[in-house]
Amino acid sequence: MKFESPPREHGLERVRQLWTLWRNEPSDPGPFYSLMATEAAAQLDVEVGPLAGQRIADLGCGPGFYSRSLRDAGAEVVPIDNSLGELSLQGEPPPGFVLADASDLPFPDRSFDGVFCSNLLEHTPNSPDVLTEITRVLKTGGWGYLSWTNWYSPWGGHDIAPYHFLGVRVGPRVYQMLHGPPAKNVVGKTLWPVHIGQTLRLLERDDAIEVTRVEPRYWPQFRFIMRIPGLRELLSWNCVVYFRKR
Numbered sequence: 001m002k003f004e005s006p007p008r009e010h011g012l013e014r015v016r017q018l019w020t021l022w023r024n025e026p027s028d029p030g031p032f033y034s035l036m037a038t039e040a041a042a043q044l045d046v047e048v049g050p051l052a053g054q055r056i057a058d059l060g061c062g063p064g065f066y067s068r069s070l071r072d073a074g075a076e077v078v079p080i081d082n083s084l085g086e087l088s089l090q091g092e093p094p095p096g097f098v099l100a101d102a103s104d105l106p107f108p109d110r111s112f113d114g115v116f117c118s119n120l121l122e123h124t125p126n127s128p129d130v131l132t133e134i135t136r137v138l139k140t141g142g143w144g145y146l147s148w149t150n151w152y153s154p155w156g157g158h159d160i161a162p163y164h165f166l167g168v169r170v171g172p173r174v175y176q177m178l179h180g181p182p183a184k185n186v187v188g189k190t191l192w193p194v195h196i197g198q199t200l201r202l203l204e205r206d207d208a209i210e211v212t213r214v215e216p217r218y219w220p221q222f223r224f225i226m227r228i229p230g231l232r233e234l235l236s237w238n239c240v241v242y243f244r245k246r
């Protein structure tokens with residue numbers, strides 16, 4: 001089966017498209033996540049595909065937009081999340097879901113061809129353990145896709161942005177004083193700072209892993225940013241790391 005890549009807007013039109021969908025995301029998440037998911041599956045099909053026939057774990061799958069797109073590309077997908085509430089955000093949880101913690105996966109070693117993990121890391125207190133589990137369940141030669149909103153991104157604090165720039169203690173307090181409690185993503189309860197440099201060092205220290213590419217998720221053409229410590233934390237918005245299990 002040939003998996004067709006969706007047509008993609010470019011330049012200012014692309015910026016406008018993403019900004020409009022993202023602004024509407026709180027009330028209408030479907031269009032934003034469906035676009036992200038189809039594009040991610042199409043890109044993975046080129047980079048690490050064909051996806052058809054591959055067994056892929058979708059870690060922190062939420063309501064399953066990415067699981068659906070990876071399945072549309074012919075992959076056998078196991079949607080995994082530790083929250084029934086998040087799995088059910090769009091109605092029925094994705095078929096075949098597994099309720100499990102990404103830092104303690106109920107799967108044997110080397111059981112997946114690929115692990116797709118989008119925007120989970122910053123929502124768990126123990127992201128290093130999640131990385132260890134991803135490595136463990138990947139087959140030799142298997143691929144990992146890891147993406148998260150890094151803390152010093154303009155959106156790092158999620159609901160409390162930009163007050164997160166005041167730090168994990170002061171930022172939430174100032175936000176709460178001025179705006180009341182955040183609707184979602186409470187720092188220290190469901191949101192933790194995850195930095196690009198720190199995460200890359202963890203991955204690079206692991207001999208079982210080879211990092212093959214690092215890029216800003218929404219503007220990959222500016223990949224060079226990721227070679228500049230400090231600046232990358234501020235400018236990438238969301239970081240993507242591709243890696244292989246040796």
Ligand SMILES: C[S@@+](CC[C@H](N)C(=O)[O-])C[C@H]1O[C@@H](n2cnc3c(N)ncnc32)[C@H](O)[C@@H]1O
Pocket residue numbers: 033059060061062063066080081082083086087100101102103117118119120123124
């Ligand atoms: C922001 S959502 C991301 C959903 C989807 N992957 C995406 O990129 O749109 C984060 C998801 O990760 C899940 N999650 C957070 N910590 C987790 C953990 N330790 N194990 C499994 N799932 C976790 C949450 O329940 C939530 O569904």
